[in-house]
Amino acid sequence: MTTPFTPAGSAGERTLAVVSAGLSQPSSTRLLADRLADATVRELEDAGHTVRVETIELRDLAHAVVDAMLTRFPTGDLARALETVTGADGLIAVSPVFTTSYSGLFKSFWDVVDPDSVTGLPVLLGATGGTSRHSLALEYAMRPLFTYLRADVVPTSVFAATDDWAASADDPAAGLPRRISRAGRELAQRVAHRQNEGPADPFAATPSFTELLGGS
Numbered sequence: 001m002t003t004p005f006t007p008a009g010s011a012g013e014r015t016l017a018v019v020s021a022g023l024s025q026p027s028s029t030r031l032l033a034d035r036l037a038d039a040t041v042r043e044l045e046d047a048g049h050t051v052r053v054e055t056i057e058l059r060d061l062a063h064a065v066v067d068a069m070l071t072r073f074p075t076g077d078l079a080r081a082l083e084t085v086t087g088a089d090g091l092i093a094v095s096p097v098f099t100t101s102y103s104g105l106f107k108s109f110w111d112v113v114d115p116d117s118v119t120g121l122p123v124l125l126g127a128t129g130g131t132s133r134h135s136l137a138l139e140y141a142m143r144p145l146f147t148y149l150r151a152d153v154v155p156t157s158v159f160a161a162t163d164d165w166a167a168s169a170d171d172p173a174a175g176l177p178r179r180i181s182r183a184g185r186e187l188a189q190r191v192a193h194r195q196n197e198g199p200a201d202p203f204a205a206t207p208s209f210t211e212l213l214g215g216s
Contacts, residue, residue, distance in 0.1 A: 014044055014191055017088035018055040021095040021106035028128045030057070032160045032180075033094040036126055039184025040092065040191070047192055054088070056081045058105050065105065068112040078112070086117040090191035091151070093142075094126035097134040097159075101141045102127065110145060119150040122190035124183050125157040135159035152194075154186040 018037050022029030033055070041051045058065070064078035074082055085091060095106035125142050127134070138157040146153050156179065164176040 013050045013052060014089045015084075015087065016040060016044075016051055016053045016090050016092065016191070017085045018053060018092045019058065019085065019094070019106075019109070020055065021058045021103050021109070022128075023059055023096065023103070023105070025059070027096070028160060028162075028165065029094050029096050029126075031165075032126050032128055032158065033092055035177075035180050036092045036094070036124055036158060036184060036187075039180050040090065040124070040187045041184075043185050043188030044191065047188065049192065054084045056084060058109050061109070062105055065108045065112060069108060072112075074112055082113060082117075085113065086121075088121070089194065090122045090124070090187055091118070092124045092126065092187070093146070094128070095142065097127050097129040097137045100134065101137055102145075107145070110149070113149075115149055118146075120194070121151045122187055122194055123151040123153045124187040125153060126159070126183075127157070128160045130162050132159065132161040132163070135161070152190055154183060154190060156183040156186055158183050 016037060018033050020027070020030045020033040022033075037053050037055070041053065044051050061078050061081060064074065064076060068074040068078055093106075095102040097103075123146050125138055125146065127138050127142065129135070129137075138159055143153055143157065158176070158179045160176055
């Protein structure tokens with residue numbers, strides 16, 4: 001979604017990349033990804049930013065992901081998806097849980113991402129499954145993956161079991177909407193703070209000629 005104008009006093013546009021690894025269409029994974037994105041957008045817009053959301057359905061890229069794993073050279077839509085992720089100001093990544101962990105498609109996608117390209121990127125993690133018994137997969141499987149990539153993962157991750165959707169999903173006081181709202185707020189704060197800091201100076205740690213010559 002793209003808001004049509006920049007409000008007075010806005011700090012500018014933010015780009016939010018959303019990666020959904022749902023295998024069916026429609027899928028609860030995509031539904032959760034959309035709700036997390038909506039919550040984040042609301043928070044950023046309330047802070048005076050405009051937001052562009054770019055959603056990536058890994059189901060549509062499955063063959064290209066396998067090809068890239070074999071050739072180490074992503075092309076076409078996959079290459080554009082990788083550019084979207086690495087060029088975003090924030091990321092929402094959501095996977096279904098199979099056999100106690102994220103899906104193979106989800107992992108394969110991150111295997112073809114340059115491991116240095118998401119360093120410091122604010123990330124919100126979500127997962128879906130048939131039962132809440134799988135909820136800890138977010139902490140023992142997904143979070144370590146993004147910690148390895150040195151992303152800036154927000155404290156609140158969101159798991160949605162089948163029962164969560166049935167239990168008044170539109171009630172803001174219910175468990176799932178409350179977790180979505182909190183997670184969206186955390187990601188929005190990280191995105192806004194990261195942008196306001198501006199890009200890092202790659203030469204900031206380079207000594208001056210005076211320092212190299214031993215001068216004061």
